[in-house]
Amino acid sequence: MSPYPFPSYRERYLPAMTPRQIAALPDKDRAPVIVATGAIEQHGRHLPVAVDSLMAQVWLARALPLLPAGVPAYVAPPIVVGKSNEHTGFPGTLTISKETLRALLLTIARQVHAWGFKRIAILNTHGGNTAVVTYTLREITATLGLRCGWLRPKVELGLPARENLFGYHANTAETAWLLAVAPDKVDMTEAVSEYCGDVTTAGDLRPEMARSTLAWVTADLS
Ligand SMILES: [Zn+2]
Numbered sequence: 001m002s003p004y005p006f007p008s009y010r011e012r013y014l015p016a017m018t019p020r021q022i023a024a025l026p027d028k029d030r031a032p033v034i035v036a037t038g039a040i041e042q043h044g045r046h047l048p049v050a051v052d053s054l055m056a057q058v059w060l061a062r063a064l065p066l067l068p069a070g071v072p073a074y075v076a077p078p079i080v081v082g083k084s085n086e087h088t089g090f091p092g093t094l095t096i097s098k099e100t101l102r103a104l105l106l107t108i109a110r111q112v113h114a115w116g117f118k119r120i121a122i123l124n125t126h127g128g129n130t131a132v133v134t135y136t137l138r139e140i141t142a143t144l145g146l147r148c149g150w151l152r153p154k155v156e157l158g159l160p161a162r163e164n165l166f167g168y169h170a171n172t173a174e175t176a177w178l179l180a181v182a183p184d185k186v187d188m189t190e191a192v193s194e195y196c197g198d199v200t201t202a203g204d205l206r207p208e209m210a211r212s213t214l215a216w217v218t219a220d221l222s
Helices: 019-024 051-066 098-115 127-144 161-166 172-181
Strands: 032-037 119-124 147-150
Touching: 032 051, 032 098, 051 119, 051 172, 098 119, 098 127, 119 127, 127 147
Parallel strands: 032 119, 119 147
Antiparallel strands: none
């Protein structure tokens, strides 16, 4: 474990640099500044509330060392509390509004732009942030001229059809993922399966990834 209070990728982590070091970075015109947008929200009875925010940090810690040294990419401090109003009513859920998330992203973009950066890459690990991030990135491009994009892990999970259709939160993938990186933070004796439907009767109306969706909140489903 790193003896420093910074992530393992601190040579790419902007908060670990001095102002002079940031000013002297030679590749700011082409290096994306990665902003992780996560969440602190209930993830069932068996997982800690930080799952989504932890996920981005572990991905960055594992992926960035694989980049060749000459490939430019820097990391901004993460936005760890996300727009999680769909998960209110459960102890441990913290949420900011869509306006606050938009304002945070705009503020970070405006300032890294002022330092000389031209690109923002979002690593979003929380579905509740997706819509807000999408329209805010467009606003950042239109008003600041920054190039904006998303980083998405391409993983074939090989999950059963029912899990693919209905297991979209605190699910098999998130549980397996946390078991892999922090098994002492998972209480499998508390894990429950609460599918809200069946593959054979799913129809077009489902909470997520469907032709017809509804504005669900967790309290409806769990
Ligand atoms: Zn999650």
